[in-house]
Amino acid sequence: MYGKRIKELREEKGLSQAAVACALQCSQRTVSRYELEQIDLSTEAIISLCHLFKVSADYLLGLEDETGAKTYR
Amino acid sequence: MYGKRIKELREEKGLSQAAVACALQCSQRTVSRYELEQIDLSTEAIISLCHLFKVSADYLLGLEDETGAKTYR
DNA sequence: CTATTTTAGACAAAAAACGTCTAAAACGTG
DNA sequence: CACGTTTTAGACGTTTTTTGTCTAAAATAG
Numbered sequence: 001m002y003g004k005r006i007k008e009l010r011e012e013k014g015l016s017q018a019a020v021a022c023a024l025q026c027s028q029r030t031v032s033r034y035e036l037e038q039i040d041l042s043t044e045a046i047i048s049l050c051h052l053f054k055v056s057a058d059y060l061l062g063l064e065d066e067t068g069a070k071t072y073r
Numbered sequence: 074m075y076g077k078r079i080k081e082l083r084e085e086k087g088l089s090q091a092a093v094a095c096a097l098q099c100s101q102r103t104v105s106r107y108e109l110e111q112i113d114l115s116t117e118a119i120i121s122l123c124h125l126f127k128v129s130a131d132y133l134l135g136l137e138d139e140t141g142a143k144t145y146r
Numbered sequence: 147c148t149a150t151t152t153t154a155g156a157c158a159a160a161a162a163a164c165g166t167c168t169a170a171a172a173c174g175t176g
Numbered sequence: 177c178a179c180g181t182t183t184t185a186g187a188c189g190t191t192t193t194t195t196g197t198c199t200a201a202a203a204t205a206g
Binding site: 016017018028029032033035036038 | 151152153154
């Protein structure tokens, strides 16, 4: 879930994985793995991504749909 | 941040760490470590906790304050 | 087509997570 | 207060996950 969202958001902004990596203070390879969901996001990574892309953690983690409805209620 | 929130929410519901552990399919020791922030939350744990406590990931991760204002905007 | 940029596989090393066992702390009841 | 029960967290070792580097493949641009 979060992989697809990260890739979408990144491409919307026209950023490369390396650019996002820079913002997250990690390697490009790590961002690649986030998008592929080969590794799990750390809470720090989640928080950084929310700030970078101005989105909620709920959106990033797929806890809300496109309409913004929360799936955890 | 998330440690304090988890502990608060758990106690509001009058649950023991063992009870939460059961819901998350992990050991009581792991829930203890989440509350102490000795280990990081996995995305799965975050999602399970949001469903269990009916709160947003933003709240759990401290991306919003008590008034609900988002800190990532 | 060629050069440049971007992405992802393989590998090894380092870090993080996890459960178990157990002691300490907190809680309740007589 | 004592006693038993429940709850929480330390220590330890093991397993799993994450990470970077190096590099090749894929995509993009000129």
